[in-house]
Amino acid sequence: MSEQVAFQHIEKTSLIGTRIKKPDAPAKAIGKTRYINDMVLPQMLYGKILHAGRTHAEIVSIDTSEAEKLPGVHLVITAQDTPDLKLGFVKDNAPLKDKVRCERDEVAAVAAESEAIAAEALKLIKVTYKDLPPVYTIEDGLKDGAPVIQDRFPDNKSLSFKFTHGDMAAAEQKSDIILDDVFNVHYVTHCCMGTSCAIADFDHNGKLTIYSQTQYPYNYKMDLAPALGIDPGDIRVIQPPTGGSFGAKLDVYPFEPVAAILAQKTGRPVKILFDREEEFINSPTRQPARMHLRTGCTSDGILTFRAADVMMDNGAYTSWGPTVPVIMMRTVSGHYRVPVVDFKGQAVYTNNAYAGSFRGYGNVQMTYATAQHMDMLAEKLAKDHNLDPIEFRLKNAQKSGEVTPQKSFLRECALAECLTTAAEASDYVNKLNKYTAERAQEGRYKRGIGLASSIHNAGGAKIHKSDGCGTILKMDDYARVTVITGASEIGQGIDAVIAQIVAEELGVPTEHVNLVNNDSDLGPWDVGVHASRTTFIAGNGARRAAIKAKKQILAAASKQANVSADELDLRGGFVVQDKDGAVVTKLDKMLRQMHFQPEPDVVMVSDYYEPNSEPEGRDHISDHSAAYSHAVHIAEVLVDTYTGEVKVEKVTMAQDVGRVINRMGLEAQMEGGLAFGLGFALSEEMIFEEGRLKNPSFRDYKLPTAPDMPDLDIHFIESDCAEGPYGAKGIAELPTIVVAPAIANAVYNATGIRFFNPPMTPEKVARAIWEKKQV
Amino acid sequence: MSVKTELNFTLNGRPVNIEVPVDMTVLNLLRENLDLKGTKYACGEGECGACTIEVDGTTINSCLMYAADLNGRTVMTIEGLGAGNKMHPMQQSFVDHGAVQCGFCMPGMIIQANYLVKQNPDLTREEMKRGLEGNICRCTGYTKVLDAVAAIVGAEG
Amino acid sequence: MSEIEKYIAPDTVSDAVKALSSGGVTILAGGTDLTPQVDAGRRSHAPTLMNIRRVDDLSGITQNKGETRIGCLTTVSEIKQSDLAPAILRQAADHFASEQIRNAATLGGNICNASPAGDMINPLLVLDASVELASWKEGAMEVRREPISRFFTGPGKTIKHDNELLIAVVFDTPGPDFVGYFRKSGPRPALEISTVSVGIGGDYKDGAFHNVRVAFGAVGPTPLRGKATEAMLEGQALTAEVIDKAARAAQDDATPIDDIRATSWYRTHLIAVFTEELLNNVCQN
Structure with a gap:
C-alpha cells in the first residue's frame, strides 16, 4: 500500500464554493433526529403556564388550592414563589407576574405528571383580577395622565435612540426634491415549526442542565441565573436539534425560568412545551414601527439628506424588539451615500404584545421605507430630468473604501455591481418603462417590476463586549478531526460549513470532520x-484553528522529510509536496508518528477569533461590523386588479456574498430568507384587537406555501472580503430584508399605487385600486 | 378518561396490538405510545402537514385522525419509508438537494412528496407545488424541496 | 374534557342508524372538522362515539336513471378524481383545503359541519341537490329527502335531527347543455378558508342561459342561493350588460359580515367580480 502511494501525485483542489451536504440531514430525513420537542427524561414532569388572557389588571388574589389537590399535580407556583428576577433588555419583565400588563402575561404555573393533568390543573386556579384602564396605541401611551404600564417608566417612554450628522437646514435648502412619508410596519411572528420548549433538570449539587432552543447559550446563562438564585457557572445549556429559531430565541423568555423554578422546587426534570396557539400568543413578534421618513435629493439625482423619526410600540415589556433602531439607523445613514442624517427612535410602553429579535432585525422595517423612497425619487428624476433609474442609484452608490457617517467602513463595496447585475439579468429598465406605459390601458391583470436594495452587517455586529467565537480542534491517530466550536447549529448549516473549511485546510474528506x-x-x-x-x-475561527493544526503537522513532516514546511501541503489524506503534489506520507501515519515518540506531539489546538470591529457605542459612531454587504432584489409581479391578488412571479437577486463557501447552503439561505420577506410583504399579519391576538393559528395567519414561491434568479457577487473566511461575508438576513420593498415597488409599477402599510393583502390592494377608480 | 378500544393494525410492515382511548389521535398514539417521534406536531389542526403519514396508501394529517379508526388498516410513517439507516430514494434526494435545514417539517414533507410521485410519476413542478400546499416549511422557501422531488420524477428545471 | 363512555364502529347502515335512535352519539367520519373543534373546546363529545367509516355502502358515486348519488363517506379526493362527478363539483374539490385533508374529509362531513364557507356545499346548491337523511322508525330504516337549499338554518346548524344520519347526496345528472363553474377567493388555490365563494350553473344553449342556479358561500349565516341573480339571468343571453346587471344583483343577494378574514366591503366586491368572471366562463364554454 505505502509503496504504491509513494509514487502518487495529488493535485491541489478546493472545496470552497462547492456543494456540501448538511451532515445532520440524513438523520432528519429518516425521522431519527430527536428534537427538543421529542425529548423525554426519566421522571420528567410537564409544566404548563396560566396566561392572563386580559391586558391590564391588578391581580387581587390567586387561589391554587384546588389545583394542588388534583391527583398528579406536583407543584403550583405564582409570583410569590419566584425570586425578584427581572428579564429583558431593561429588566422590566418577570417570569411570573404580580400585575398583568399584556394578554400573554404568565400568572401561575403547574408541574404535573402529564400535560393533560397540568392543563386540567390550570383550569382549577382561581384568579381575581381588577382591570385597569388599558393603553393600546403609542398616542394613548404618550398622553398626559396615561395609565402607567411600568412603574419605573412613568411617562411610558422606554428606549430612545438618536443620531445626527451634518447640517440639516443647509441640506434641505440644497434639495430640489424632498419626499416626506409615513410607513407603518405591522406585527409578524417567527412561526418556528417546532414550538417553544425548555426542559430543566437540577442535579444533587444544585447545578442546572437546561435543554433549550436558545440562540445564545453563553450569555443565556448570565441572564437566567438570577432567576434561580444560582451562579451562572452552575448552568449547563444544551441545545438539542430545534425546529427553527430565526431570532425568536435570542432572549430569555418567562417560560424558561418557570421551567427551571419548577424543576428546582420539585427536584424532577420539568418540560414546558407550547402548543401552536400558545406559540402565537406567547412568542415575541417582529418590532412594529411607524417610520416617518424624509429624503432629499438634487435635480441631478444626488441624495442630500435622510431624516427618520421612528415610533415603536414597545408592548408591555422590553426584549430585543425596540433596540432595532441600532440597525435601522445604519441603513438610513449608510445605504447609499447620505451626507446629512437625522435619526430618532422612540419606543412607548403599551398593553400590547412585545417584540424580540427577528431575522433582518429592524432592517426589514427600515428598508421597506428607504427602498420605496429611492424608487419614488428614481421615478421623479426619470420623468422630470431624464435620469435613468439605475444611473440614479449608481450615482449615489458607495465605492470600496468609503466610510458612512456612522463610521461603517465599506472596505469591499459591491453595491454598484449588485445593481447592474440584477438590472441587466432582469431587463429591469425596459420592463419598468413597458409596464408603466401599460398601466393606463384597459385590462384586469397588470404586470409590474420593482427594485430594492439594502445594506446589512456581514461580519457580525459588536453589540456585546466581544463578538468572538472559540474553537478547539483535535486530530486523532486515524486522521479524524473533531472540532469543538462555540457556534450554535439551529438548522442554518454551520455544521456543513465548518466541516468544509476544516477539510479544506487539512486535506481530509468533509465526512472525517466531526x-x-x-x-x-x-x-x-x-x-x-x-x-x-x-x-x-x-468560520474564521475554525479556519484559524485548522491552519494551526496544519502548521503543526507540516512542521513535524518537514523534519521527517527534511524539506521546508513551506514546501509541503495536506491533500486527500496525505502529506504532499506543495509544488507537484508528490506524496510524502499518509496523514494518519504522520499523526501516529507524531504521537508515539518520546516527546509526543499530539494535534490539539485552539483559537479565539475576535472580529476586527468596534463596539456599538452610545453615540452610534463605530465600525461595528467587520464587514458590510449589499443586496439588490428585483421583483416581477402580476396583479389581479379586481381581486387585489399579487402574484410574485420572479425575483432576481444579486447579493455581495464576499465569496461562496457552501454553494448549496448559501442558496438555501437565500431562498428561505426570501420566503420570510414574501410572507411579510403579502400575507402574514398578526391581527390584534384591544391587545388580544385574533388569529393565533396557521388557518388565519398565512405563511407562504409552495405555490406562493416565485422563480428565483440568484446572482452571487464575490467581492472577496479581506477579513472574511476565504473572502466570505455573512449572508442570511439580506434576502429577508430586501424583497418586500421590491414587491411594493413592483406593485406600484403595476398599479400606480404606493403601499406604505404592509402587508399588501388582496383586500388592501383591491380596495386601494377601487378607491383610486372612484376619484 | 375516555373508554379504550383494542386495535390491530400494520405499522411500517409490522403488526401492532394496542389498547387506546377512543379519542386519542393517531399522532399522539405514534409519538406517545409507540415512540415514533419522526411524525411531528406543529399545529394540531391539519394546517401544516408536519404530521403527515400514509394510511392505506393515502396521506392524511395524523393530528386529525382518531387512532380508533386504525383498526385493520396499514400505516406508514417516516420511519417506515426507508429501511433502518438506509434512506429511501426520496429521502436521499432531499439530503442531496439541500432541502433539509432545521428539518422539523421534513418527515411530513417527504411522506407527502413520496405519495404524490406514487400517484403520478410524471408530476410537473406546478403539480408538486399544489400537492405540497398542505406542508408548511419555514426554512427552505420550498425551492430545494421542489428540486428534490423534481430529481425523482426526472422533471428538473 | 368530555369523556366518551362507548365506542362503536358499525359496518351496516341500519346498525349505524339504529345506534343513533337512542341519542347521545357523536358521529365520526373523516375527523378533519371534529378533531380540531373538540380540541379548541368549540364542541364536546357525546357519551357514544360512533365511527361510521366502517360502513361499506356509504362510499362512492353512482349514476342511475338520470340521478347521481354520492355516498356520505365519499372523500373529497374521490370526488376530485371521479368522472361521474360534475365538473363544478370537481372544481370545488380541487380547491378544497390540502391534499391530506381532501384524502380524509368526507362529503357528508363537510355538509353536516354546516359552515357558511363549506366549499362542497356551494356546487351542490348549484346542482339543486338533495340530502338523504336516514332514521330508525318502528324497527326499520326510514329515509327522507330534503333539498340542500333548505338544509341549513345557521352556522353549524341544520334541519337534521340528532337521530338522523346523512347517508347520501343526490341530484339530477346534469344534461349535455349544463355548464357550471365554481370560484373561491384566496391567493392560494386551496388552504384558504373561503373569504367568499361563488358557483353558477345552468343550461347554456343557443347563446341563452336557462335553469340558472347561483350559490354563494361565506356571505351569510348559511351557504345560500342567489335568487335575485338567478331571476336576472334566467333565459337571458349573456351580454356584457346582462353580466354586469347580474354582478350587481349578486351583491344584493349577499349579506356578508366583517370578520378577521375580510370586510363586508371586500366580500361584496368579490361577489361581483366572481359572478362576472364565472358568467364570462359560461359564455366562453
Whole structure:
C-alpha cells in the first residue's frame, strides 16, 4: 500500500464554493433526529403556564388550592414563589407576574405528571383580577395622565435612540426634491415549526442542565441565573436539534425560568412545551414601527439628506424588539451615500404584545421605507430630468473604501455591481418603462417590476463586549478531526460549513470532520447565532484553528522529510509536496508518528477569533461590523386588479456574498430568507384587537406555501472580503430584508399605487385600486 | 378518561396490538405510545402537514385522525419509508438537494412528496407545488424541496 | 374534557342508524372538522362515539336513471378524481383545503359541519341537490329527502335531527347543455378558508342561459342561493350588460359580515367580480 502511494501525485483542489451536504440531514430525513420537542427524561414532569388572557389588571388574589389537590399535580407556583428576577433588555419583565400588563402575561404555573393533568390543573386556579384602564396605541401611551404600564417608566417612554450628522437646514435648502412619508410596519411572528420548549433538570449539587432552543447559550446563562438564585457557572445549556429559531430565541423568555423554578422546587426534570396557539400568543413578534421618513435629493439625482423619526410600540415589556433602531439607523445613514442624517427612535410602553429579535432585525422595517423612497425619487428624476433609474442609484452608490457617517467602513463595496447585475439579468429598465406605459390601458391583470436594495452587517455586529467565537480542534491517530466550536447549529448549516473549511485546510474528506457544539459545558464561548455572523466568525475561527493544526503537522513532516514546511501541503489524506503534489506520507501515519515518540506531539489546538470591529457605542459612531454587504432584489409581479391578488412571479437577486463557501447552503439561505420577506410583504399579519391576538393559528395567519414561491434568479457577487473566511461575508438576513420593498415597488409599477402599510393583502390592494377608480 | 378500544393494525410492515382511548389521535398514539417521534406536531389542526403519514396508501394529517379508526388498516410513517439507516430514494434526494435545514417539517414533507410521485410519476413542478400546499416549511422557501422531488420524477428545471 | 363512555364502529347502515335512535352519539367520519373543534373546546363529545367509516355502502358515486348519488363517506379526493362527478363539483374539490385533508374529509362531513364557507356545499346548491337523511322508525330504516337549499338554518346548524344520519347526496345528472363553474377567493388555490365563494350553473344553449342556479358561500349565516341573480339571468343571453346587471344583483343577494378574514366591503366586491368572471366562463364554454 505505502509503496504504491509513494509514487502518487495529488493535485491541489478546493472545496470552497462547492456543494456540501448538511451532515445532520440524513438523520432528519429518516425521522431519527430527536428534537427538543421529542425529548423525554426519566421522571420528567410537564409544566404548563396560566396566561392572563386580559391586558391590564391588578391581580387581587390567586387561589391554587384546588389545583394542588388534583391527583398528579406536583407543584403550583405564582409570583410569590419566584425570586425578584427581572428579564429583558431593561429588566422590566418577570417570569411570573404580580400585575398583568399584556394578554400573554404568565400568572401561575403547574408541574404535573402529564400535560393533560397540568392543563386540567390550570383550569382549577382561581384568579381575581381588577382591570385597569388599558393603553393600546403609542398616542394613548404618550398622553398626559396615561395609565402607567411600568412603574419605573412613568411617562411610558422606554428606549430612545438618536443620531445626527451634518447640517440639516443647509441640506434641505440644497434639495430640489424632498419626499416626506409615513410607513407603518405591522406585527409578524417567527412561526418556528417546532414550538417553544425548555426542559430543566437540577442535579444533587444544585447545578442546572437546561435543554433549550436558545440562540445564545453563553450569555443565556448570565441572564437566567438570577432567576434561580444560582451562579451562572452552575448552568449547563444544551441545545438539542430545534425546529427553527430565526431570532425568536435570542432572549430569555418567562417560560424558561418557570421551567427551571419548577424543576428546582420539585427536584424532577420539568418540560414546558407550547402548543401552536400558545406559540402565537406567547412568542415575541417582529418590532412594529411607524417610520416617518424624509429624503432629499438634487435635480441631478444626488441624495442630500435622510431624516427618520421612528415610533415603536414597545408592548408591555422590553426584549430585543425596540433596540432595532441600532440597525435601522445604519441603513438610513449608510445605504447609499447620505451626507446629512437625522435619526430618532422612540419606543412607548403599551398593553400590547412585545417584540424580540427577528431575522433582518429592524432592517426589514427600515428598508421597506428607504427602498420605496429611492424608487419614488428614481421615478421623479426619470420623468422630470431624464435620469435613468439605475444611473440614479449608481450615482449615489458607495465605492470600496468609503466610510458612512456612522463610521461603517465599506472596505469591499459591491453595491454598484449588485445593481447592474440584477438590472441587466432582469431587463429591469425596459420592463419598468413597458409596464408603466401599460398601466393606463384597459385590462384586469397588470404586470409590474420593482427594485430594492439594502445594506446589512456581514461580519457580525459588536453589540456585546466581544463578538468572538472559540474553537478547539483535535486530530486523532486515524486522521479524524473533531472540532469543538462555540457556534450554535439551529438548522442554518454551520455544521456543513465548518466541516468544509476544516477539510479544506487539512486535506481530509468533509465526512472525517466531526462537529461538537450546542453544549455550553463543551464549547468555548460564542456570542450566539444571529446577525448573519456565524459563517464569518465561527468560520474564521475554525479556519484559524485548522491552519494551526496544519502548521503543526507540516512542521513535524518537514523534519521527517527534511524539506521546508513551506514546501509541503495536506491533500486527500496525505502529506504532499506543495509544488507537484508528490506524496510524502499518509496523514494518519504522520499523526501516529507524531504521537508515539518520546516527546509526543499530539494535534490539539485552539483559537479565539475576535472580529476586527468596534463596539456599538452610545453615540452610534463605530465600525461595528467587520464587514458590510449589499443586496439588490428585483421583483416581477402580476396583479389581479379586481381581486387585489399579487402574484410574485420572479425575483432576481444579486447579493455581495464576499465569496461562496457552501454553494448549496448559501442558496438555501437565500431562498428561505426570501420566503420570510414574501410572507411579510403579502400575507402574514398578526391581527390584534384591544391587545388580544385574533388569529393565533396557521388557518388565519398565512405563511407562504409552495405555490406562493416565485422563480428565483440568484446572482452571487464575490467581492472577496479581506477579513472574511476565504473572502466570505455573512449572508442570511439580506434576502429577508430586501424583497418586500421590491414587491411594493413592483406593485406600484403595476398599479400606480404606493403601499406604505404592509402587508399588501388582496383586500388592501383591491380596495386601494377601487378607491383610486372612484376619484 | 375516555373508554379504550383494542386495535390491530400494520405499522411500517409490522403488526401492532394496542389498547387506546377512543379519542386519542393517531399522532399522539405514534409519538406517545409507540415512540415514533419522526411524525411531528406543529399545529394540531391539519394546517401544516408536519404530521403527515400514509394510511392505506393515502396521506392524511395524523393530528386529525382518531387512532380508533386504525383498526385493520396499514400505516406508514417516516420511519417506515426507508429501511433502518438506509434512506429511501426520496429521502436521499432531499439530503442531496439541500432541502433539509432545521428539518422539523421534513418527515411530513417527504411522506407527502413520496405519495404524490406514487400517484403520478410524471408530476410537473406546478403539480408538486399544489400537492405540497398542505406542508408548511419555514426554512427552505420550498425551492430545494421542489428540486428534490423534481430529481425523482426526472422533471428538473 | 368530555369523556366518551362507548365506542362503536358499525359496518351496516341500519346498525349505524339504529345506534343513533337512542341519542347521545357523536358521529365520526373523516375527523378533519371534529378533531380540531373538540380540541379548541368549540364542541364536546357525546357519551357514544360512533365511527361510521366502517360502513361499506356509504362510499362512492353512482349514476342511475338520470340521478347521481354520492355516498356520505365519499372523500373529497374521490370526488376530485371521479368522472361521474360534475365538473363544478370537481372544481370545488380541487380547491378544497390540502391534499391530506381532501384524502380524509368526507362529503357528508363537510355538509353536516354546516359552515357558511363549506366549499362542497356551494356546487351542490348549484346542482339543486338533495340530502338523504336516514332514521330508525318502528324497527326499520326510514329515509327522507330534503333539498340542500333548505338544509341549513345557521352556522353549524341544520334541519337534521340528532337521530338522523346523512347517508347520501343526490341530484339530477346534469344534461349535455349544463355548464357550471365554481370560484373561491384566496391567493392560494386551496388552504384558504373561503373569504367568499361563488358557483353558477345552468343550461347554456343557443347563446341563452336557462335553469340558472347561483350559490354563494361565506356571505351569510348559511351557504345560500342567489335568487335575485338567478331571476336576472334566467333565459337571458349573456351580454356584457346582462353580466354586469347580474354582478350587481349578486351583491344584493349577499349579506356578508366583517370578520378577521375580510370586510363586508371586500366580500361584496368579490361577489361581483366572481359572478362576472364565472358568467364570462359560461359564455366562453
